[in-house]
Amino acid sequence: MIQPFLKRSLLWLTLLFWFATATPALALTEEQKLFNEAWRIVNQSYVDPSFNHSNWFQLREKILKKPLDNRDQTYTAIEGLLAKLDDPFTRLLRPDQYRNLQVSTAGELSGVGLQIGFEAESGDVVVIAPIEGSPAALAGLLSGDRILTVDGVAISGRDLDEAAARMRGPRGTTVALQVLRDQQTLDFELVRDRISLNPVRSQLDRDGDHPPIGYIRLSQFNANASVEVAHAIAQLDQQGAEAFVLDLRNNSGGLLTAGIEIAREWLNEGAIVYTVNRQGVLDSFAANGQALTDKPLALLVNRGTASASEILAGALQDNERAILVGDRTFGKGLIQSLFELSDGAGLAVTVAEYETPNHNDINKQGIQPDLAVEQSEPLFAEAIASAAVRQYQAAVTALTEQVRHRA
Known part of the structure; x- marks a missing residue:
């Protein structure tokens, strides 16, 4: 009669023998390793745990059964894998594309x-x-x-x-x-x-029958944006600005962190944005009591206002810190993170969705301005802050009323 512990030992030996014979070790090639690296990043980070209702593990196994003979074939395989997500913002960045993207958020390009x-x-x-x-x-x-x-x-x-x-x-x-x-x-x-990717241009507008208006044009949320906006606020404040116009028209976004930092420069308290990850976990970013000014503020927005610009616009609108003037915004409510692959390529992966402080999901919907004014003129740098531009003039009129009420 076999003792119970001996039965268990024999059972474990049998299972170990079966596992060893049934699943022989597979040595991955360098190309397969790179593909697997990309697959693993998306598997761990992508916002949709159903991966667009696809069997993510089965997709990997299917592709790894095919030969990947060179780097171009590997990139094509990764791109084919990502296409299953039907998400244009989750994409492979080949090494030159990845370098260009890094430059565009930090410096300049040609x-x-x-x-x-x-x-x-x-x-x-x-x-x-x-x-x-x-x-x-x-x-x-x-x-x-x-x-x-x-x-x-x-x-x-x-x-x-x-x-x-x-x-x-x-x-x-x-x-x-x-x-x-x-x-x-x-x-x-x-x-x-x-x-040139200098994201900020500013001027003091003393023309016309209105209080001095500090005009700040923000064209991109790159690494220098928050410092440059803070400098513009301080400079215009010293020059006597009694209200501000922050122009986000045709600003397609950039770094999430820059959007949050700039919101804190205008907002003394309150939520800025909520993010929701694949586990449904709600995270939030809030003002930190370090606003640089409390003077009246208007934001100019249009259909080219997107992503981090919409985070900033939603934060200031929902907290009633600013009046939004212009057209409905673009409507991009998804957040991407960049991951560098071992060969110098990169992956942009949608890792979260965001909501405004009032828990509005603006993806594919955009933000409706408080004061809808159609943009009828092209945006040329030398004319966008003048009485001839209807959206700017509407913002100045609204700010003038606010300044007079504060007096």
Whole structure:
């Protein structure tokens, strides 16, 4: 008779023998390891735990059974995997694309100066906003234009990075764009230039029958944005500004941290944004009692106002710190994180959704301004803060009333 402990020992030996024979060790190639690295990042971080209702483990096994003979095949396999998520913001950034993205959030780049996005309904590449003073802005490209071809090559919104890469290039070289605007096809030939990414421009407006207005134009939430906005607030305050206009029109976003820091420069207390991750865990960021001014504030917004700009706009609107003037915003309520792969490529992965302080989900809906004023004029750098611009003038009128009530 076999003792109970001996039975258990024999059972464990049998199981171990079966496991060893049934699952032989597989040595992954370098290409398979890179693919697996990307798969694991998404598996651990992606906001949707159902992975768009796909069997994420089965997808990995299926792809790993196929030969990956070179790096290009591996990148293609990763891109095919990510396509199953049907999320244009979760994407592979090949090494040159990843380096360009890092530069664009910290310094400058060479290209035509277009911020572009993907429209899910049509699959088109859509201009969110041209960068002020860039070749694209000077040529007259507008927010909402749909880019059809770059140098004669048709592009798809599902590969934003390829579209962006085709438009970048050495200073002085030309690139041809074909766009669709209001059912009309337009052709542009642009000369690439160095694109300055200094995100802030400011001036004191003393013209007209209104109090001195401190005008701050914020074009991007890059690494320098919060410091530059704080400097502009202090400088305009010293010059006698009695109210402020913060212009977020055609600001397509950037760093989440910059948006939060800038909200704290205007907001003394209250929630700024709530984020919801894949576990449904609600996190929040709040003001820290260090606002730089409490003077009346108006935000200018339009359909090119997106992402971190909408976080800032939602925070100041919901806390009744600012009046929003202009058009409904773009509607991007998703947050991405960047992950660097071991070969220098990167992954942009949607890791959370965000809500405004009043728990409004603005994804694909945008934020409705308090004072709706249609933008009828192109945004040219030399004229956007003048009485001739209807949205700016509407903001000045509203601020003038607030200043007089405070007196």
